[in-house]
Amino acid sequence: MPIKTWELDPNFKNEILNEQGGEHLTACYQCSTCTLGCPITELVPSYNPRKIIQMSLLGMRTEVLSNPDLWICAICQTCTARCPQNVVVGDVLAVIRRLAEKAEEAGEIKIESPRPLFETAFLHTVEKYGRLYDIGLAMEYYPKREGSFVAGQKAMMNDYMGFGMRMFLKGKMGPLGGHGLFKGLLASKIKQRDVMEKIFKWVEEKEK
Numbered sequence: 552m553p554i555k556t557w558e559l560d561p562n563f564k565n566e567i568l569n570e571q572g573g574e575h576l577t578a579c580y581q582c583s584t585c586t587l588g589c590p591i592t593e594l595v596p597s598y599n600p601r602k603i604i605q606m607s608l609l610g611m612r613t614e615v616l617s618n619p620d621l622w623i624c625a626i627c628q629t630c631t632a633r634c635p636q637n638v639v640v641g642d643v644l645a646v647i648r649r650l651a652e653k654a655e656e657a658g659e660i661k662i663e664s665p666r667p668l669f670e671t672a673f674l675h676t677v678e679k680y681g682r683l684y685d686i687g688l689a690m691e692y693y694p695k696r697e698g699s700f701v702a703g704q705k706a707m708m709n710d711y712m713g714f715g716m717r718m719f720l721k722g723k724m725g726p727l728g729g730h731g732l733f734k735g736l737l738a739s740k741i742k743q744r745d746v747m748e749k750i751f752k753w754v755e756e757k758e759k
């Protein structure tokens with residue numbers, strides 16, 4: 552892809568540097584150790600965290616923020632552990648994903664991945680119940696991903712019939728989630744949910 556210098560945003564690296572987790576971006580000397588150790592590159596050979604960092608340093612803001620590869624990172628932190636420059640690559644990628652979500656809210660880009668919807672639904676269940684509630688997550692995620700309640704239910708059943716049924720046959724979950732036949736249908740809540748509410752409020756304040 553040819554680089555058009557007049558389209559580069561030299562301030563993009565500062566956006567990352569100013570966020571918690573992105574402080575060490577400029578220490579990268581492009582050795583590629585992060586990419587060589589990344590388990591996702593074995594599944595998706597084109598995935599390249601080193602390249603995402605290089606493009607960020609160059610100021611290729613739109614290309615980086617709209618790159619669908621950002622959303623296939625498994626957050627395993629192998630890259631972070633192996634980076635000789637302590638770039639904290641996994642956190643840098645998390646910062647870039649947060650910036651991508653803000654850019655989408657501002658109408659600057661379109662994120663071509665359902666993962667932000669999944670992560671939001673996941674956090675909503677944790678905020679509400681203090682732990683993961685599979686049914687609650689699925690009931691929020693699938694309709695949003697598919698664009699309607701009916702299409703969401705259909706997609707959910709299709710997914711369940713594959714992966715979910717295999718887990719059920721191994722005794723890992725009931726047809727409605729959780730362990731046992733019906734356990735998991737209702738949300739199981741932790742006792743001190745007020746503590747969870749405080750944590751979420753604290754994070755909200757920090758993000759303002």
Ligand code: SF4
Nearest residue numbers: 579580582583585634
């Ligand atoms: S391992 Fe660290 S220094 Fe090497 S390319 Fe990756 S981020 Fe840059």
Ligand code: SF4
Nearest residue numbers: 589624625627628630
């Ligand atoms: S954190 Fe993401 S980029 Fe780093 S090694 Fe794991 S999957 Fe790859």
